[in-house]
Amino acid sequence: MDTIILGIESSCDDTSAAVLKNGVLLSSVIASQAVHEAYGGVVPELASRAHQQNIVPVVHEALKRAGVCKEQLSAVAFTRGPGLMGSLLVGVSFAKGFARALGIPMIDVNHLQGHVLAHFIKESEDDNRQPRFPFLCLLVSGGNSQIIRVNAYNRMEVLGQTIDDAAGEAIDKCSKVMGLGYPGGPVIDRLARQGNPLAYTFSKPHTPGLDYSFSGLKTSFLYSLRDWLKDDPDFVAHHQEDLAASLEKTVVDILMDKLRKAVKATGIREVAVAGGVSANTGLRNAFHEHAAKYGWNIFIPKFGYTTDNAAMIGITGHFKYQDKDFCTIDQPAYSRVSL
Numbered sequence: 001m002d003t004i005i006l007g008i009e010s011s012c013d014d015t016s017a018a019v020l021k022n023g024v025l026l027s028s029v030i031a032s033q034a035v036h037e038a039y040g041g042v043v044p045e046l047a048s049r050a051h052q053q054n055i056v057p058v059v060h061e062a063l064k065r066a067g068v069c070k071e072q073l074s075a076v077a078f079t080r081g082p083g084l085m086g087s088l089l090v091g092v093s094f095a096k097g098f099a100r101a102l103g104i105p106m107i108d109v110n111h112l113q114g115h116v117l118a119h120f121i122k123e124s125e126d127d128n129r130q131p132r133f134p135f136l137c138l139l140v141s142g143g144n145s146q147i148i149r150v151n152a153y154n155r156m157e158v159l160g161q162t163i164d165d166a167a168g169e170a171i172d173k174c175s176k177v178m179g180l181g182y183p184g185g186p187v188i189d190r191l192a193r194q195g196n197p198l199a200y201t202f203s204k205p206h207t208p209g210l211d212y213s214f215s216g217l218k219t220s221f222l223y224s225l226r227d228w229l230k231d232d233p234d235f236v237a238h239h240q241e242d243l244a245a246s247l248e249k250t251v252v253d254i255l256m257d258k259l260r261k262a263v264k265a266t267g268i269r270e271v272a273v274a275g276g277v278s279a280n281t282g283l284r285n286a287f288h289e290h291a292a293k294y295g296w297n298i299f300i301p302k303f304g305y306t307t308d309n310a311a312m313i314g315i316t317g318h319f320k321y322q323d324k325d326f327c328t329i330d331q332p333a334y335s336r337v338s339l
C-alpha cells in the first residue's frame, strides 16, 4: 500500500506544504513573506499572521498539484520546532486539526533534522544519489551553524556548533550595515561574484575543537567599515563587490576549516551541506574544491531544498512513518531544541 505524506513547514517566514508518495516528491509549494523586507529582518507577529493567511491555500495547492485528495493521505508531518513560536503554532495547529479530522497519524519533525534529511528527497523513482551512513553534514542557516555526524535517519550527533551567532546571521548583519537590505545572503552572493575576495581581511575566531564563532567577524566588519567610511562616506558604494567577496571568503574559510578538522577526526569523507547558507556559490565552490583535493564524496542540495521547505519535513515524516514514530495531539510546539 502506498504511503502518502503531507509535510507542513511554518517555523519562520515561509509557509510551505509538500506531498510525497513512497518517499518521492509529488508537489512542493512555498509562500515566502515579502512583508519583512521593509523591516530589515523577520517580524514575528507579522510572520504569524501571514502564515494564518497562507496555510490553507498553500496546502490546497500542494494537494492539487500532487493530484492527491486529502482522503488518500497516510499521515501529516509538521515542523514542531525549533523556530518562532507564533509561526510554529500556525503550522502545528493546522496539521493536528487536519490529521485529527481525517483520522490519520500526525508526525512531529525537528526542523534541523529535516534540513539534514533534505538529501533524501527523491524527485523521481530512479533518483538514488543519496549520502551513505555515516556521513557528516554542515548545517548552516540563519539560526544554526553545526557539524553533524549522521549515523542514521534518526540518529544524529552534533560534533561542533556556533557558540554565538550563526553564519547566516553574521552575513545578514554585515549586509544590513552595508545598507543592502534583508535577507543579505543572496545579495552578498551576487555581489561577491564580481569582487576580489582578497581585497580585505576580517578577523577569524580561535574557538577550540569543532565549535564555530561568528560574532567576532561581525564586529570586525563593523569597525573596519566605520573607519573606512570616515575617509570616504561613499566607501560601501565604491567597494561593495570587494567587501561582499571578502566577507564571503572569510565565512567560507571559517566553515571549511572546521569541517576539514571534522573529516580528519572522524575519518568520514562522505560530506553534505544543508540549510539556507548552502545556497551560497562560494561555499558550493569550496565543497567542489575539497572533493577534488581531498577525495570527499560531497552532497549539495538543489537550491529549492536549501532554505526552509516542506519537502524536507515530508521526507523526514516518511521515515518516521515507516518506524510508526507518531505523536499525540497534546505535544506542544517548541521554539528551542537541538538535534
Ligand code: KG4
Pocket: 012, 140, 141, 142, 143, 144, 167, 168, 169, 171, 172, 183, 184, 185, 186, 189, 275, 276, 277, 278, 279, 280, 281, 306, 307, 308
Ligand atoms: O535555512 P534558512 O532558510 O532559514 C533558517 O535560518 O532556518 O536560512 C536563511 C539564511 C539567511 O541568513 C540567508 O541570508 C542565508 O540563509 N542565505 C544565503 C544565501 N541564500 C540564503 N547566504 C549566503 N548566500 C546565499 N546565496
